[in-house]
Amino acid sequence: MKLKTLLMGAVASTAFAPMAFAEAHEGERGRDGEVKVIYWQAPSILNPYLSSGTKDVEASSLVLEPLGRYDETGALVPYLATEIPTLENGGVSEDLKTITWKLKDGLLWSDGTPFTANDVKFTADYCMNPEGGCAQLAKFEGVSSVEVIDDQTVKVTFSEPMPNPYGPFMGGQSPIIQAAQFADCTGAKAPECTEANFNPIGTGPFTVTEFRPNDVITMAANENFREAGKPAFATLTFKGGGDATAAGRAVMETGEFDYAWNLQLAPDVIAKMAEGGKGKPMSAFGTLVERLELNMTDASPDLPEGERATAKHPHPILSDEKVRRALSMAIDRELLVEVGYGQAGRATCNMVPAPELYASDNTDCLTQDIEGAKALLDEAGWTDTDGDGVRDKDGEKLALLYQTSTNAVRQDFQALIKDWWSQIGVETELRNIDSSVFFGGDPGSTDTFQRFYADVEMYANNFDGTDPQSYLAQRTCAKFPSPETQWQGENINRFCNEEYDAMVAELGRTGEMEKRGELAKKLNDMLTKDSYSILPLVDRGRVSAASNTLGGVVLNTWDSELWNAADWYRMEE
Structure with a gap:
């Protein structure tokens, strides 16, 4: 399987819209009142570039969005971009060293200002700033520059051919942040910008009304969201803390909440909760x-x-x-x-x-x-x-x-x-x-x-x-959390092996699928059965639960679980 296959095989139709996976439900934005989400691991920040914790990345995804996402099958689908760039549509260069993204027309930030390619470039510069620590730096592995072509077009250039160029700006771990809001929050200053980190301006379906770290986030429908009639909910309450047992009960037994994430519980406990009749568990x-x-x-x-x-x-x-x-x-x-x-x-x-x-x-x-x-x-x-x-x-x-x-x-x-x-x-x-x-x-x-x-x-x-390329790249020697990076970094256990680093680079420039599989397996084994460092x-x-009255939910293990919250709506019981 050659390079072109890699760049096309995992890409869904570029005509995809998130609503394709939800039942059509016409109406005014905010028509269904409040939706209540509970994560027993409470978010502590709403900037995924300053936290690799899943609960922070997923809470942020209600507000901040990437250019493209992964759907529940793992296929790439456009969100803020008009299409997923490929070799076939000309978005990926023949030499595999550039990927060019075209933004949808008329996109606005939640504050009403235009979303442009400058915001995309700023996001890359923010994460790659050598004076700061970025929790998602592996997403930008091999990037040599990000260039604004015009307001609607941005080009990413890699230092070497990159058969899998979908690290930057793809998925909930690599969303776009607003250049104007974070302009004075780069490098070592990044963790100091509490207002921006707790109340980011975004393009997603919701905006932050109040954020109480490690407790509750209240959100409201984004009046500048690009899709008419979405989100269906006027407000979203995101409760954090407690434990998985209380979260599961709050959805399936008492009906106090509509969605409970990550029910890390014994299977018989989950089954007993489901007998409550207010909601149902989902797993994948x-x-x-x-x-x-x-x-x-x-x-x-x-x-x-x-x-x-x-x-x-x-x-x-x-x-x-x-x-x-x-x-x-x-x-x-x-x-x-x-x-x-x-x-x-x-x-x-x-x-x-x-x-x-x-x-x-x-x-x-x-x-x-x-x-x-x-x-x-x-x-x-x-x-x-x-x-x-x-x-x-x-x-x-x-x-x-x-x-x-x-x-x-x-x-x-x-x-x-x-x-x-x-x-x-x-x-x-x-x-x-x-x-x-x-x-x-x-x-x-x-x-x-x-x-x-x-x-x-x-x-x-x-x-x-x-594709595990960015994930495996997290374990290279340069990505240790340290005082110099404000303790951000993805190489959690400080494993360092020059041979591993070289193989990550080789994976980055390898296009043949069989060979990519072989390299990924070797890298996995170097971390596990060869070194026993992990x-x-x-x-x-993944086991979560949704209320019987919450429609449009599609469990996604390849991206944020809240990836299609814009499509959620209230059903009759």
Whole structure:
């Protein structure tokens, strides 16, 4: 399969409009009153370039939009652009070094000012500013320049041929921000612009009325939204916080809310809630993987602030691949699935579990091997010299701090993994952090998953669309979160391998689909079974719930779950 196929195969009809996936429902904008959404992980910011937390990216997507999105099948569809650029329509150059986007006519920001190509270029410059830290920098991998051709046309140029040029401005992780609003918020100043970061001006169906971080967002219909009669709802209340159990009940049992995201609950709990009759669960598999990140740097509080969890100090225990592999061998992933997810989960050894083209056949981690793990630690020189059940080496205990967000399933996983690790002589301290803080982007907080002031941490994330190129590019050496980047960055565990970086570059310039699949699998394996720097646990199906009276909802695992909120409407019960 050659380059042209790659650039056309995943692209839906350029005549697509989001309403195609919702039942036609004519009427005035705001006719259906209020819609209420609950995310038990509360948003802490509405600028996805300053947070890689899913809850922040998805809340932002109600206001900020990209040029194109991925639909529920993973196909590329235009939003602010007239069409998806391809080789066939001339939007992608024959040498594969440029992609040119044409904007729809008459687009307005929610403040009534024109949306132009200058805003698109500004967005790229904002994220790529070397003095700042951008949480979505991998989306701009290989970009050498972004040029305004005219008010309606913008051209992205890559330093090398880019067979998959759909990183910048595609999907909920790479929306357009308004140049006028963020003009004084670039580089190191970006986190300081509270007003812009909490109340962005957008082109999406809703505007921010009030944002209370880690609590509630109130929104109103965007009167300048490009589609007449949309959104159907005059206001949107976005409640954050609590837990997954309360969120599920609020939709399926009490009917207090219309949509509940990410019901990370045991399957029997969800089934019981559905008996409430007010709403129904929805589920679909995508690329969401619950994993353990093993810190490759030393996060000890004994180090000076500014040096903790940085490349200056390798991890004194986890720098040893044998230790990392032993930790993986001790885990019974099948039991984790049974306890936490049932049919909504699959044990996995891959960080990229789908699509099939990119999924490695690695199954080495699926068999628990406690005795093998013990032998490996013996080989690495970690033995229990004083008989207290905890291994030691050169006077240091094999003791780890293992953190994650507060959630019943995750705390069950922590307890099980702590027990398995104790069986091989590892002492584990457990810590859980409120999810709104853990997944927030506050550069002043020491409790975010990006800062990673622990030895091991557990969470899940996924990538926009069906191509993992940008996702895999997150793990290159240059993308460490650090004090210099205000603790933004996508290489969470500070893995660094020059061979990996070179292979990411090779993936970026490879067009043949079979070869791209081979490279992606090798990159996945370098992170998992070769280095054991990431320990995948469960390929999680996305489970959310919608009220029986909420129409137009289309569950999408390839983009923001709120991707088509403009099409939602109220139905009769």
